[in-house]
Amino acid sequence: MKQFSVVVPVRNEAKNLPQLVDRVHKSLTEAKISYELIIVVDPSVDRTETIANSLAKEYPITVFLKEGKIGKGYSLLQGFKSTTAEIVGMIDGDLQYPPEDLAVMYFYLRKNRETGAVVANRKKYHSSWFRRFSSRINAFLVGRLLLGLNCDIQSGLKVFRNEIAKQITKNEISPWTFDTVLLHYCQEMGFKISSVDISYFNRIHGKSHVKFFQTAVEIVLGNLKIKFRRRKTFTIDPLKKNSMIGAGVVYKKKRFITHTTLPLHKTALKTLSLWQKLIFLLVISSLILGLMLNAHFTALLFVAVLSFIYFLDVIFNTYVILRSLYSPPEIHVTDEQLATLKEKTLPLYSILCPLFKEASVLPQFLDSIQKIDWPKSKLEVLLLLEENDKETIEVANNTKLPSYFKIIIVPESQPKTKPKACNYGLHFAQGEYVVIYDAEDIPNPQQLKKAHLAFSQANPQTICLQAKLNYYNPNHNLLTKLFTAEYSLWFDVVLPGLQSIDTTIPLGGTSNHFRRCDLLKLHGWDPFNVTEDCDLGVRLFREGYKTAIIDSTTLEEANSNVKNWFRQRSRWIKGYIQTYFVHSRNNFDFLKNHRSHSLIFQIVIGGKTAFMLINPFLWLATASYFLLYSLVGPTIESLYPTPI
Known part of the structure; x- marks a missing residue:
C-alpha cells in the first residue's frame, strides 16, 4: 500500500x-x-x-x-x-x-x-x-x-x-x-x-x-x-481488517475510541432518539395540561394507570417466581459429570479482569483465580489496566504473577469505561471461552468446568451462561443484609424464572461466560452503557440467542457504606434507563420478532426502572397519609376509589 x-x-x-x-x-x-x-x-x-x-x-x-x-x-x-x-x-x-x-x-x-x-x-x-x-x-x-x-x-x-x-x-x-x-x-x-x-x-x-x-x-x-x-456522527475504522481494535466514533467533536464495531443505533451514545424525545415531551405536556384543566381527574387517571401497571408486575413476578421454585430451569452439573472431564481435552479459557484504581484488591483476585480448578496451562488471565492508572500498573508489575497472567494496558481514550476495556481485552483473548470477573470476585473453584459442561448440554442457541452472584460479607451491617436478600431473590429465583419462559435475561455485571466467537459476533459490549451487562443480555436475545443460569456462585463484596451504595444504585438506574431507551427505539421490530417477549422487556427493564424512581414518592405519600391524615388523608383517599 x-x-x-x-x-x-x-x-x-x-x-x-x-x-x-x-x-x-x-x-x-x-x-x-x-x-x-x-x-x-x-x-x-x-x-x-x-x-x-x-x-x-x-x-x-x-x-x-x-x-x-x-x-x-x-x-x-x-x-x-x-x-x-x-x-x-x-x-x-x-x-x-x-x-x-x-x-x-x-x-x-x-x-x-x-x-x-x-x-x-x-x-x-x-x-x-x-x-x-x-x-x-x-x-x-x-x-x-x-x-x-x-x-x-x-x-x-x-x-x-x-x-x-x-x-x-x-x-x-x-x-x-x-x-x-x-x-x-x-x-x-x-x-x-x-x-x-x-x-x-x-x-x-x-x-x-x-x-x-x-x-x-x-x-x-x-x-x-x-x-x-443535522449533526453527523462519524465512525472510526479499526486499525486492521477483521479486528475491532482502534474502532470508534466521533460525536460533537469528541473522539471516542471504543474498540467495537457495534452499530451506533445499538449503543447508548445518544440515549434518546428524536421520536422518543417527542413522545416524552408529549406525555409530559399532556400531564401538565391535564393538571391545569382538571387536577383531580388527571391525578386520579395517573394513579389508576400506575396501579394497573403495578398489578401487572405483581402477577408477572408471581408467575415467574412460582415457575422458578417448582421447576427450576438452571443447568445443574453433578460431581459425577465433573469427574469424567479429562484435562487433556479441555480448551483454553480466557478470563478478563478490568481494574481501575483497584491495586489493593489485586492480591485477593490472584488468590481466587489460583484456586480455580482448571489446568493452568489452558488458562489465560488478562488484567486490563488503564494507561493512566499508574498505581495499579506498578503494583501489577511488582507482583510475582503466574505465567498464565498477562498485563494488558488499555490505551488512554474516551470513554473510560469497563466495557471499553473489555472490548480491548477481547482482542487479545485467545481462549475458546471467555468470562468476565471483577477484581473483588471469588468464583466457585468449579465454575469454569461447570460452564464448559453446561455449554455442551445447552441448546445451540444458548451462547451465554450466567453464574449466580452473591456476597461474602452479608452480616457486616443492615445494608449488606438487604443487599444479600436482593441478590438472592434476583439471581436464585427471578433470573431462573425468566429463563424458564425463554425470555430476555439482563446479565449480572460479572461471571458471564461466552464462546469467544459468539461474543465477537455480537461486537462485544456497548462502551457507552454503564450497565453494559444488562444491555448485552437484551441484545443477544433480540439477535435470536439465549442465556442460561448455571448452578455456580461467584461471591462479591456488598457495599456497606450508604454513600457508596447510593452512587452504585444511581449508576444501575442510569444504565437500566439507557438499556430501556436503546432497545425501545424500534418497538415494532421487537414486537414483530419476539411477540409477548417485547412486553416482558417493558416490565422487566422499563417497569423495574420506573418503580425505583416512583416508589420513594409513593412511600412518602403513604407516610403522609398516616402521619398527616387530617391534612392530606381525604385527598389521598379520593385518588383511590374502590375500583382502584
Whole structure:
C-alpha cells in the first residue's frame, strides 16, 4: 500500500497534465514518499484521457473515467473512494498550484496527529485581482462567518487524513462544495486544520471552467445546507481488517475510541432518539395540561394507570417466581459429570479482569483465580489496566504473577469505561471461552468446568451462561443484609424464572461466560452503557440467542457504606434507563420478532426502572397519609376509589 495518494480531477487539461505529473513525481520521489496519483477524467473534448493513460505506463498512476454527475466535487469523491492510503491529497490539474508543496504538507500532517487537514493558503497571487478578491470574500463570508473555518476553503491544494474523506457521501456534496464539507467534517471529527502559504499562478494552458456567478450561488446555497444539516456522527475504522481494535466514533467533536464495531443505533451514545424525545415531551405536556384543566381527574387517571401497571408486575413476578421454585430451569452439573472431564481435552479459557484504581484488591483476585480448578496451562488471565492508572500498573508489575497472567494496558481514550476495556481485552483473548470477573470476585473453584459442561448440554442457541452472584460479607451491617436478600431473590429465583419462559435475561455485571466467537459476533459490549451487562443480555436475545443460569456462585463484596451504595444504585438506574431507551427505539421490530417477549422487556427493564424512581414518592405519600391524615388523608383517599 502506498504512503500517499493524490487525487487529480481533470477536464480538458491535456496540455497541463504531463508537466503536473512530472513535477509531482520529482517532488515526492526526492522526498522519498511512496505515492500514487489517481487521475479522474471528467468528459473532455481534448486528449486528456489518452494522455492520462499514456502517463500511467510510466508513472504510478491510476486513471478513472468520471462516473455519474459532472463536477469537480464528484470526481474527487470517486477518487478518494478508490484508495486505502492513510494520508491523501488533492491538487487541481491546471498547474496554478505548486505540486512541490505536497511533500511539505504530507510531512506536516504525518508529524502532527492532532491535525486532520493541511490547506494551501494562496498568500501570493500571480493572477487577476478579481480572482484574489472573490476568493478572499468567499473564505471570509462562507468559511469564517458561516462555517467557522479560518482557512482558504476553496484552495485546490489540500492534504488530509483519508478517514475524513471516507465520511463523505455523494448526497452531501455538490460540484463545488466537496472542499467545505471536507473541512467542516475535519473540525466536527475533532481535528485541527493547518495552513501552508503558497504562491498561486495564472494558467499556462486552457481556460478556467468556473462560471463565476453560477458557481458563487451554488457555493453559498451548498454551504447553507452544510451549516443547518443535522449533526453527523462519524465512525472510526479499526486499525486492521477483521479486528475491532482502534474502532470508534466521533460525536460533537469528541473522539471516542471504543474498540467495537457495534452499530451506533445499538449503543447508548445518544440515549434518546428524536421520536422518543417527542413522545416524552408529549406525555409530559399532556400531564401538565391535564393538571391545569382538571387536577383531580388527571391525578386520579395517573394513579389508576400506575396501579394497573403495578398489578401487572405483581402477577408477572408471581408467575415467574412460582415457575422458578417448582421447576427450576438452571443447568445443574453433578460431581459425577465433573469427574469424567479429562484435562487433556479441555480448551483454553480466557478470563478478563478490568481494574481501575483497584491495586489493593489485586492480591485477593490472584488468590481466587489460583484456586480455580482448571489446568493452568489452558488458562489465560488478562488484567486490563488503564494507561493512566499508574498505581495499579506498578503494583501489577511488582507482583510475582503466574505465567498464565498477562498485563494488558488499555490505551488512554474516551470513554473510560469497563466495557471499553473489555472490548480491548477481547482482542487479545485467545481462549475458546471467555468470562468476565471483577477484581473483588471469588468464583466457585468449579465454575469454569461447570460452564464448559453446561455449554455442551445447552441448546445451540444458548451462547451465554450466567453464574449466580452473591456476597461474602452479608452480616457486616443492615445494608449488606438487604443487599444479600436482593441478590438472592434476583439471581436464585427471578433470573431462573425468566429463563424458564425463554425470555430476555439482563446479565449480572460479572461471571458471564461466552464462546469467544459468539461474543465477537455480537461486537462485544456497548462502551457507552454503564450497565453494559444488562444491555448485552437484551441484545443477544433480540439477535435470536439465549442465556442460561448455571448452578455456580461467584461471591462479591456488598457495599456497606450508604454513600457508596447510593452512587452504585444511581449508576444501575442510569444504565437500566439507557438499556430501556436503546432497545425501545424500534418497538415494532421487537414486537414483530419476539411477540409477548417485547412486553416482558417493558416490565422487566422499563417497569423495574420506573418503580425505583416512583416508589420513594409513593412511600412518602403513604407516610403522609398516616402521619398527616387530617391534612392530606381525604385527598389521598379520593385518588383511590374502590375500583382502584
